[in-house]
Amino acid sequence: MKKIEGKITKRGPESWELLNYLGESIRIQGSIYKIRKMKGFSFVLLRTKRDIIQCIAGEELQLPMEECCVELLAQVVEENRSKRGFELHILEVQVLSTPAEESPIVINQKLVDTSLENLLDYRPITLRNEKQRAIFRLQAGICKGFREFLAGQGFTEIHTPKIVQAGAEGGANIFKLEYFGQQAYLAQSPQFYKQMMVGVMERVYEIAPVFRAEKHDTSRHLNEYTSVDLEMGYIQSYEEIMEMETAMLRFTMEHLQAYYQNALELLNVKLPAINGIPAISFREAKEKVAKAYQRPVKDWEDFEPEEEKLLYELIYRETGCEFVFVTKYPSSKRPFYAMDSVEDARVTESFDLLFRGLEITTGGQRIHDYHMQLEKMQSRGMNVDLFESYLMMHKYGMPPHGGLGLGLERFTAKLLGFENVRYATLFPRDINRLVP
Amino acid sequence: MKKIEGKITKRGPESWELLNYLGESIRIQGSIYKIRKMKGFSFVLLRTKRDIIQCIAGEELQLPMEECCVELLAQVVEENRSKRGFELHILEVQVLSTPAEESPIVINQKLVDTSLENLLDYRPITLRNEKQRAIFRLQAGICKGFREFLAGQGFTEIHTPKIVQAGAEGGANIFKLEYFGQQAYLAQSPQFYKQMMVGVMERVYEIAPVFRAEKHDTSRHLNEYTSVDLEMGYIQSYEEIMEMETAMLRFTMEHLQAYYQNALELLNVKLPAINGIPAISFREAKEKVAKAYQRPVKDWEDFEPEEEKLLYELIYRETGCEFVFVTKYPSSKRPFYAMDSVEDARVTESFDLLFRGLEITTGGQRIHDYHMQLEKMQSRGMNVDLFESYLMMHKYGMPPHGGLGLGLERFTAKLLGFENVRYATLFPRDINRLVP
Structure with a gap:
C-alpha cells in the first residue's frame, strides 16, 4: 500500500521569491499572458498565481500561443528597468496545455476594453486580466x-x-x-x-x-x-x-x-x-x-x-x-x-x-x-x-x-x-x- | 457632530486573562450558568464567551436566577482546587437581563440529557451547554x-x-x-x-x-x-x-x-x-x-x-x-x-x-x-x-x-x-x- 506523506512538491520558487535567485536558473509555471516580438528576441509576460513576470526569449526559441500553460526553465537576471528589479531569460519552454482557440476578447492589455455585459459574459476569461x-x-x-x-x-x-x-x-x-x-x-x-x-x-x-x-x-x-x-x-x-x-x-x-x-x-x-x-x-x-x-x-x-x-x-x-x-x-x-x-x-x-x-x-x-x-x-x-x-x-x-x-x-x-x-x-x- | 474613534471598550479582563489579576478586583460579564447553594455560601458558575468560571457568593448576596445576564464585581482569588487555579469571590452583582421563564431543558449539567430531536428543537438553548x-x-x-x-x-x-x-x-x-x-x-x-x-x-x-x-x-x-x-x-x-x-x-x-x-x-x-x-x-x-x-x-x-x-x-x-x-x-x-x-x-x-x-x-x-x-x-x-x-x-x-x-x-x-x-x-x- 502506498503512503501519502503530506509532502508539498515545489517545482520552483514562487514569483515573489525570485529576487532571492538572481543569477540562478529556476523552473516556474504559468500562462503565457502576452508575447511581444522585437528584433531578435521577444518579450514574454508570464502570468503566475500572484504576479505577471517579464521574460525575454531569444529568437531561437519556439514560443507557444498566448494562454498556453507552460513550465519554463529560466535564468533570473537583474534588470533595473523592470519594476520588480529582475527579468527571466527563458532557456527552455515546456508546454503543459494549449487552448483550443484564441480568446475572442483581448485580456492582456492594461484594461479589458469592452462593455460591462461582455466583461461579465466572459468572466472565466476576462478575470485573467x-x-x-x-x-x-x-x-x-x-x-x-x-x-x-x-x-x-x-x-x-x-x-x-x-x-x-x-x-x-x-x-x-x-x-x-x-x-x-x-x-x-x-x-x-x-x-x-x-x-x-x-x-x-x-x-x-x-x-x-x-x-x-x-x-x-x-x-x-x-x-x-x-x-x-x-x-x-x-x-x-x-x-x-x-x-x-x-x-x-x-x-x-x-x-x-x-x-x-x-x-x-x-x-x-x-x-x-x-x-x-x-x-x-x-x-x-x-x-x-x-x-x-x-x-x-x-x-x-x-x-x-x-x-x-x-x-x-x-x-x-x-x-x-x-x-x-x-x-x-x-x-x-x-x-x-x-x-x-x-x-x-x-x-x-x-x-x-x-x-x-x-x-x-x-x-x-x-x-x-x-x-x-x-x-x-x-x-x-x-x-x-x-x-x-x-x-x-x-x-x-x-x-x-x-x-x-x-x-x-x-x-x-x-x-x-x-x-x-x-x-x-x-x-x-x-x-x-x-x-x- | 459626534466622532466614533474606533475605541474598543473593555469593561474588564477576558476570562483567559484572569490569572494575571490574582488578588485584584475586576469586572466581568456573563450568564449565570449554575447556582449550587452550600452552607453559608453558594457556588456560582459564570458562562463567559469562552469559559465557565467558578465563583463564590456569600449568603448576604442576593443571587438572580440561572440564565440571567450579569456584570459581577469580583476578586480573583488563587484556588488550587479549581481547574484554572483561581476562583472569583463575588462582591457585587448587577443584573443586565432576566429570562422570562426557566429553561424547560436542563442545560447546565455535564451533558444535555435528552433525545437528539429535543437537542435540535431547542438548539438556541441547548447550545449554551x-x-x-x-x-x-x-x-x-x-x-x-x-x-x-x-x-x-x-x-x-x-x-x-x-x-x-x-x-x-x-x-x-x-x-x-x-x-x-x-x-x-x-x-x-x-x-x-x-x-x-x-x-x-x-x-x-x-x-x-x-x-x-x-x-x-x-x-x-x-x-x-x-x-x-x-x-x-x-x-x-x-x-x-x-x-x-x-x-x-x-x-x-x-x-x-x-x-x-x-x-x-x-x-x-x-x-x-x-x-x-x-x-x-x-x-x-x-x-x-x-x-x-x-x-x-x-x-x-x-x-x-x-x-x-x-x-x-x-x-x-x-x-x-x-x-x-x-x-x-x-x-x-x-x-x-x-x-x-x-x-x-x-x-x-x-x-x-x-x-x-x-x-x-x-x-x-x-x-x-x-x-x-x-x-x-x-x-x-x-x-x-x-x-x-x-x-x-x-x-x-x-x-x-x-x-x-x-x-x-x-x-x-x-x-x-x-x-x-x-x-x-x-x-x-x-x-x-x-x-x-
Missing part, C-alpha cells in the same frame, strides 16, 4: 483583515443555514423554494441565527452568501451577495458596535497597506484614512442636506440615494472623512427586532454606515427582552407563533446585544472606486443574470 | 487551521454564487427555485467556479454552504452543509492533491492542539496522528474487504457504507492510521469533469478520503483539455450547449488541475467521535428539519 483579478485578491485581503481583527476581539466564526422557514427582514424580497413538501426560503441574512449564537458564545461572526429577491436593476443591487455579519453581547449602547466597526475597518486598511501593495498599486487605490468616523442622526442628516442644497425633505422616513451622496459630500468637505455613520433611523423603517430608543420610541438604536455616498452597513442594538420583543411584534400585527424558535432565546435569557451586516461587494467596489457593484463581484447575480 | 458549544468552538478552529494553511500555500479565498443555472454534480439531488421567471438551482458544489478560478489565480479555496436535495434520512446526510473546497493548478498527478490534503489535516490538528486545549479536554478528544495516510485503489480496497471478511463483492462500482467501515478497520489494524485514501474510482461513478486514467479509461484519477470509516472528502484531477472534455460530455449524452460558460475556460486554455471538497460537519463529527453528523451541525437541515 491582471487588473481584473487584482480586484479579487484585494477582496480576499479584506476578508482576511476582517477575520484577523475579529478573532483578536474574541469573535467565533459560525456557519448558519441558508435554507430557512422564515425571513429575517420580512417583505416580499425573498426567494422561495420547495423543501420536501414544505415551503422554504433563502436566508436574507443570518440575523436570527447570529443573535441566537450571542446567547451561546457572546461574540460571533459569519462571512457568507445572503439572498435578496429584489427586482431593482441598479448599479448597487445584487440578488446574491456576500454579507459580513457580526453580533456581540454585553453592549451598553449601539455606539459600541460602531466603535467595533470603525476599529475593524481601520485594522483592515492597515492589513491591505501592509500585505497587498502590488494589487493596490495596480488598481491605483488610495486607501481611506480612518482616524475616526463622524456620526450624525438620521433627522439631523436629513435637515443638513435639505439646508445645504435647498432640497425640501419629501420623505422623513428614508434616504434617497441622491441624498446619501450629498450627505457624503457635505461631511467630506467638513471633516475630510469618506465615511459617515447615520444613526437613529425611524422605527417604522427598521425590522421588528430593532431596539427602540428610550427617549423617543419613534426612532431606533440603529445605524447605517455610508462610504463615499453608498450604504455599506446596517446595524444596531436588538431587543433582548422577551416581553418587549413580543409586544413589538404584536404591535406590527405579526404572528408570533411563526417565530417560536427565534423567540426561544429571548424567553430563556439574552444579554443586551447588537451587531451589523456589511456588504462585501459594495465595500470592495467603493474602496476601488467602481460606480457599479458588479465590477467587485466575481460572478454577479442580478435580475437579468444567472450565468456564468 | 458547555460541551455543546465547545463542539462549535472546535469547528471554528478547524476552519481557522484550514485557512491559515491554505493562505501559506498561496491559495486565495473566493466567493462563488449559490444560485446557479446548472448543477455541477448532475442527478436529481438538486433544489430548484424560480429566479425572475427562469428556472434556477441551488449549487451542489462550487465545482465549476473554483475550476474557472484556477485559470485566474492558480490556487483558490472556499468555505461555504452547499445544497443537496437528497432524500436520504441517515446519520451522515444533511441537505445543506459547509463544504471546504480547494482547487489547484499545475499539478502533475492527483496525488499532489492528496499530499496537499494530508499536509492541511496535519497542520490543522497541530493548530487545534496548540490553541484549543480547553475544548479538546472538555470533549475528551484524542486528535488523530497524521504521519502519513495510506492510499489504496478502489479495486484493491474492494478485494481486500471481500477477502478479509469473506463478503463476495456485489457492486464493483461503489462502496456500501458497511464496506467503508470494514476497510477502515482493516487499514487501522495494519497501519494504525485512522484515515485512508481510496483512489481510482470507476469512471461511471464520477462526474463528467473527472480525468480518466491513461492506463485504464474505466477508472479516474480521483480519490475519496475516509476518516474512521466515513467518506469526508471527494477529489481528483479534472479534465483541462477542451476537446477531451467535449468528448466525455458527448459520450454521456450531455447537451454541451448548456455548459457554454463552463467550457469557456477549457476552450481558451487551462492548466492541468484538480481539487477536493471536504464536508466540514462530517469531519467535525468523526473527529469528536459522534455517530450522527447532526451533533456537529449548528442548525441542521434534513428531510424532516427546517427549524430552528
Whole structure:
C-alpha cells in the first residue's frame, strides 16, 4: 500500500521569491499572458498565481500561443528597468496545455476594453486580466483583515443555514423554494441565527452568501451577495458596535497597506484614512442636506440615494472623512427586532454606515427582552407563533446585544472606486443574470 | 457632530486573562450558568464567551436566577482546587437581563440529557451547554487551521454564487427555485467556479454552504452543509492533491492542539496522528474487504457504507492510521469533469478520503483539455450547449488541475467521535428539519 506523506512538491520558487535567485536558473509555471516580438528576441509576460513576470526569449526559441500553460526553465537576471528589479531569460519552454482557440476578447492589455455585459459574459476569461483579478485578491485581503481583527476581539466564526422557514427582514424580497413538501426560503441574512449564537458564545461572526429577491436593476443591487455579519453581547449602547466597526475597518486598511501593495498599486487605490468616523442622526442628516442644497425633505422616513451622496459630500468637505455613520433611523423603517430608543420610541438604536455616498452597513442594538420583543411584534400585527424558535432565546435569557451586516461587494467596489457593484463581484447575480 | 474613534471598550479582563489579576478586583460579564447553594455560601458558575468560571457568593448576596445576564464585581482569588487555579469571590452583582421563564431543558449539567430531536428543537438553548458549544468552538478552529494553511500555500479565498443555472454534480439531488421567471438551482458544489478560478489565480479555496436535495434520512446526510473546497493548478498527478490534503489535516490538528486545549479536554478528544495516510485503489480496497471478511463483492462500482467501515478497520489494524485514501474510482461513478486514467479509461484519477470509516472528502484531477472534455460530455449524452460558460475556460486554455471538497460537519463529527453528523451541525437541515 502506498503512503501519502503530506509532502508539498515545489517545482520552483514562487514569483515573489525570485529576487532571492538572481543569477540562478529556476523552473516556474504559468500562462503565457502576452508575447511581444522585437528584433531578435521577444518579450514574454508570464502570468503566475500572484504576479505577471517579464521574460525575454531569444529568437531561437519556439514560443507557444498566448494562454498556453507552460513550465519554463529560466535564468533570473537583474534588470533595473523592470519594476520588480529582475527579468527571466527563458532557456527552455515546456508546454503543459494549449487552448483550443484564441480568446475572442483581448485580456492582456492594461484594461479589458469592452462593455460591462461582455466583461461579465466572459468572466472565466476576462478575470485573467491582471487588473481584473487584482480586484479579487484585494477582496480576499479584506476578508482576511476582517477575520484577523475579529478573532483578536474574541469573535467565533459560525456557519448558519441558508435554507430557512422564515425571513429575517420580512417583505416580499425573498426567494422561495420547495423543501420536501414544505415551503422554504433563502436566508436574507443570518440575523436570527447570529443573535441566537450571542446567547451561546457572546461574540460571533459569519462571512457568507445572503439572498435578496429584489427586482431593482441598479448599479448597487445584487440578488446574491456576500454579507459580513457580526453580533456581540454585553453592549451598553449601539455606539459600541460602531466603535467595533470603525476599529475593524481601520485594522483592515492597515492589513491591505501592509500585505497587498502590488494589487493596490495596480488598481491605483488610495486607501481611506480612518482616524475616526463622524456620526450624525438620521433627522439631523436629513435637515443638513435639505439646508445645504435647498432640497425640501419629501420623505422623513428614508434616504434617497441622491441624498446619501450629498450627505457624503457635505461631511467630506467638513471633516475630510469618506465615511459617515447615520444613526437613529425611524422605527417604522427598521425590522421588528430593532431596539427602540428610550427617549423617543419613534426612532431606533440603529445605524447605517455610508462610504463615499453608498450604504455599506446596517446595524444596531436588538431587543433582548422577551416581553418587549413580543409586544413589538404584536404591535406590527405579526404572528408570533411563526417565530417560536427565534423567540426561544429571548424567553430563556439574552444579554443586551447588537451587531451589523456589511456588504462585501459594495465595500470592495467603493474602496476601488467602481460606480457599479458588479465590477467587485466575481460572478454577479442580478435580475437579468444567472450565468456564468 | 459626534466622532466614533474606533475605541474598543473593555469593561474588564477576558476570562483567559484572569490569572494575571490574582488578588485584584475586576469586572466581568456573563450568564449565570449554575447556582449550587452550600452552607453559608453558594457556588456560582459564570458562562463567559469562552469559559465557565467558578465563583463564590456569600449568603448576604442576593443571587438572580440561572440564565440571567450579569456584570459581577469580583476578586480573583488563587484556588488550587479549581481547574484554572483561581476562583472569583463575588462582591457585587448587577443584573443586565432576566429570562422570562426557566429553561424547560436542563442545560447546565455535564451533558444535555435528552433525545437528539429535543437537542435540535431547542438548539438556541441547548447550545449554551458547555460541551455543546465547545463542539462549535472546535469547528471554528478547524476552519481557522484550514485557512491559515491554505493562505501559506498561496491559495486565495473566493466567493462563488449559490444560485446557479446548472448543477455541477448532475442527478436529481438538486433544489430548484424560480429566479425572475427562469428556472434556477441551488449549487451542489462550487465545482465549476473554483475550476474557472484556477485559470485566474492558480490556487483558490472556499468555505461555504452547499445544497443537496437528497432524500436520504441517515446519520451522515444533511441537505445543506459547509463544504471546504480547494482547487489547484499545475499539478502533475492527483496525488499532489492528496499530499496537499494530508499536509492541511496535519497542520490543522497541530493548530487545534496548540490553541484549543480547553475544548479538546472538555470533549475528551484524542486528535488523530497524521504521519502519513495510506492510499489504496478502489479495486484493491474492494478485494481486500471481500477477502478479509469473506463478503463476495456485489457492486464493483461503489462502496456500501458497511464496506467503508470494514476497510477502515482493516487499514487501522495494519497501519494504525485512522484515515485512508481510496483512489481510482470507476469512471461511471464520477462526474463528467473527472480525468480518466491513461492506463485504464474505466477508472479516474480521483480519490475519496475516509476518516474512521466515513467518506469526508471527494477529489481528483479534472479534465483541462477542451476537446477531451467535449468528448466525455458527448459520450454521456450531455447537451454541451448548456455548459457554454463552463467550457469557456477549457476552450481558451487551462492548466492541468484538480481539487477536493471536504464536508466540514462530517469531519467535525468523526473527529469528536459522534455517530450522527447532526451533533456537529449548528442548525441542521434534513428531510424532516427546517427549524430552528
